[in-house]
Amino acid sequence: MNDxxxxxxxxxxxxxxxxxxxxxxxxxxxxAALADAGITWNQVQFGFGGSFEVDNPxxxxxxxxxxxxxxxxxxxxxxxxATALQLTAEGIRSGQYDFGVAVGMDKHGHGxxxxxxxxxxxPAWYGEIGHFLTTKFFAMKINRYMHDHGIxxxxxxxVAAKGYRNGVLNPNAFRRKExxxxxxxxxxxxxxxxxxxxxxxxxxxxxxxxxCRADLAKQYTSTPIYLRASTLRTRxxxxxxxxxxxxxxEQDDAPTVYASKAxxxxxxxxxxxxxxxxxxxxxxxxxxxxMAENGFCKDGEQERLIAEGATEIGGPLPVNTDGGLIANxxxxxxxxxRQVHELVLQLRGQAGDRQVPGDPRVxxxxxxxxxxxxxxSILSR
Amino acid sequence: MAQVAFAPDVFTWxxxxxxxxxxxxxxxxxxxxxxxxxxxxxxxxxVDEHLLPRRGTxxxxxxxxxxxxxxxxxxxxxxxxxxxxxGLVQLGDEVxxxxxxxxSDPERLAIDMEVELVIVPFRTDEDGTExxxxxxxxxxxxxx
Numbered sequence: 272m273n274d275x276x277x278x279x280x281x282x283x284x285x286x287x288x289x290x291x292x293x294x295x296x297x298x299x300x301x302x303a304a305l306a307d308a309g310i311t312w313n314q315v316q317f318g319f320g321g322s323f324e325v326d327n328p329x330x331x332x333x334x335x336x337x338x339x340x341x342x343x344x345x346x347x348x349x350x351x352x353a354t355a356l357q358l359t360a361e362g363i364r365s366g367q368y369d370f371g372v373a374v375g376m377d378k379h380g381h382g383x384x385x386x387x388x389x390x391x392x393x394p395a396w397y398g399e400i401g402h403f404l405t406t407k408f409f410a411m412k413i414n415r416y417m418h419d420h421g422i423x424x425x426x427x428x429x430v431a432a433k434g435y436r437n438g439v440l441n442p443n444a445f446r447r448k449e450x451x452x453x454x455x456x457x458x459x460x461x462x463x464x465x466x467x468x469x470x471x472x473x474x475x476x477x478x479x480x481x482x483c484r485a486d487l488a489k490q491y492t493s494t495p496i497y498l499r500a501s502t503l504r505t506r507x508x509x510x511x512x513x514x515x516x517x518x519x520x521e522q523d524d525a526p527t528v529y530a531s532k533a534x535x536x537x538x539x540x541x542x543x544x545x546x547x548x549x550x551x552x553x554x555x556x557x558x559x560x561x562m563a564e565n566g567f568c569k570d571g572e573q574e575r576l577i578a579e580g581a582t583e584i585g586g587p588l589p590v591n592t593d594g595g596l597i598a599n600x601x602x603x604x605x606x607x608x609r610q611v612h613e614l615v616l617q618l619r620g621q622a623g624d625r626q627v628p629g630d631p632r633v634x635x636x637x638x639x640x641x642x643x644x645x646x647x648s649i650l651s652r
Numbered sequence: 653m654a655q656v657a658f659a660p661d662v663f664t665w666x667x668x669x670x671x672x673x674x675x676x677x678x679x680x681x682x683x684x685x686x687x688x689x690x691x692x693x694x695x696x697x698x699v700d701e702h703l704l705p706r707r708g709t710x711x712x713x714x715x716x717x718x719x720x721x722x723x724x725x726x727x728x729x730x731x732x733x734x735x736x737x738x739g740l741v742q743l744g745d746e747v748x749x750x751x752x753x754x755x756s757d758p759e760r761l762a763i764d765m766e767v768e769l770v771i772v773p774f775r776t777d778e779d780g781t782e783x784x785x786x787x788x789x790x791x792x793x794x795x796x
Contacts, residue, residue, distance in 0.1 A: 400658065402738065404720055511740075516686065519682065520746065
C-alpha cells in the first residue's frame with residue numbers, strides 16, 4: 272500500500288457567477304490545482320469528479336485536454352466530495368496510479384434543496400405533506416440536542432457570526448460581511464430554533480485536489496500534505512437521520528461518529544492531535560453537534576467552549592477557518608474539497624489573514640448529508 | 653363536502669379513533685412507519701401491518717417557517733402560507749414518527765409533552781374535496 276500526498280489544491284470561488292457553467296468552474300479549479308502542484312494535465316493518470324447538478328463531471332476533460340484517461344463521476348449527497356477524494360486516494364494507495372485528480376463542481380438554484388422522496392426510500396406523500404426538507408431535520412436534531420445538553424440560542428448565533436467573520440478574511444467566500452449576533456437571532460425563523468442567518472445557502476463553485484504517491488511528492492513540493500485517513504459511513508439502524516418518516520426508539524450513534532472513529536484509527540491520530548478543523552455546518556446547530564460527534568468535546572461542553580472563543584481562528588479548536596458552509600454556501604460536489612483546500616493552505620502556512628497560529632500540523636475535515644452519509648478526512652504535514 | 657385521506661394506507665379513515673398504519677417485522681419485531689416493503693433493521697420482506705398507538709410524547713419539534721418547494725402539495729402560495737409545526741413523536745416504546753403538529757408556536761410546544769393523533773384538513777381541491785392529513789395535537793389543548 273502506498274501512502275498518498277496532496278501536492279496541489281485549487282478553488283473556483285464560491286458564490287453566484289451568472290452564466291458560467293459548473294464545468295467551466297471545475298476546469299478552473301483543476302487548472303489552479305495543477306499549477307499549484309507544478310504538474311501538467313498530461314501527467315494526470317485518472318480522476319474522479321463529483322457533482323449533484325452535473326450528470327457527467329467528466330465533461331471537464333474537454334476543457335483540459337482529451338487525454339483518454341479514466342475519469343469517474345460520483346454523487347453521494349453532501350459527502351460527494353469526500354467520496355471523490357477517497358476514491359482518488361484509493362487509486363493511488365492500491366498502486367494502480369501515481370497521479371490523480373479529485374474535482375467537485377456544482378451550480379445550484381436558489382433556496383432549499385429538493386428532490387423526489389421516493390428516490391430516498393421515503394414514500395411520495397412524505398414530500399407532498401411538506402416533510403421532505405433537510406432544514407427541518409437539522410432543526411429537529413439541534414432542538415433536542417439543546418434540550419438534552421444545555422445549548423443556548425445565543426451559542427447558535429455565535430457559531431453563525433464566527434462563520435461570517437471568517438468569511439470576511441476569505442477572498443473566495445460567498446458571504447463576506449460580518450453579521451452581528453443580535454441580527455442573526457432576530458432574522459426570519461426558517462425552522463425553529465434556526466433562523467435564516469444560521470443556515471448556509473446552496474450556491475455555485477468548484478474545488479480540486481491533485482494527489483500522488485507519497486514517495487514522489489518531494490519532487491513537486493517542499494510541503495506535501497499527507498492524506499492520513501479518509502473514511503465514509505452510512506447510517507445504522509437507530510440513528511436519527513434526514514429524510515426519514517420515522518426513527519427507531521432504540522438509538523445508535525450518527526454515521527459521523529463511526530466515520531470519525533475509523534479515521535482516527537486509520538491515521539493513528541486522536542482528536543487531541545488535531546490543529547485545524549473543518550466541520551459540516553449546514554447550519555449553526557450542525558457545527559455544535561459535529562464538534563462532539565467528531566470527538567473534539569463532550570456533549571454540552573460546546574456552550575462553554577464557544578463562549579470562550581475556543582473555535583475561533585486563534586482558539587485551541589479552530590473550526591471552519593474559511594467561514595465553512597455558512598460563509599461559503601454549499602455547491603454540494605465541491606464543498607468537501609473546499610474543506611481540504613483550506614486545510615492544505617493552513618498546514619502549509621499559506622492561509623494569509625486567517626492563518627491559524629502555532630504552526631499547525633494536523634487537519635481534520637467532516638462532511639455529513641442526505642440520506643445519512645458521513646465522510647471524514649485527516650491530513651498532516 | 654367530500655373528505656378523503658391524502659393516501660389510503662397511512663392512517664385508518666374514516667374512523668372515530670384513527671390510527672397510523674405502521675409495519676412490524678415478523679423476524680426482528682422492529683416497528684416502522686409507514687409499513688415498508690422490507691425491514692430497515694434486518695432486511696426481511698415479511699413486515700405485517702401494525703396499527704400504532706394514538707398517543708405519544710414529543711421527542712423533538714421544529715416549525716416549518718417557509719413554503720416548501722415541490723413536491724409539496726399543500727396548495728398555498730407565498731402569500732397564503734402559514735408556518736406549521738413538525739414533530740418527531742415517540743409512540744410508546746415502539747417507534748418515533750414524523751408528523752405535522754396542530755400547534756405552530758414554539759413557545760406553546762415542549763419536548764416530552766404529551767400529544768395525540770388527529771386527522772386534520774390539509775388542502776381543499778378545486779372540486780371542493782377536502783384532503784385530510786394526520787397531525788398530533790398537545791393533549792392539554794382538548795379542554796382549552
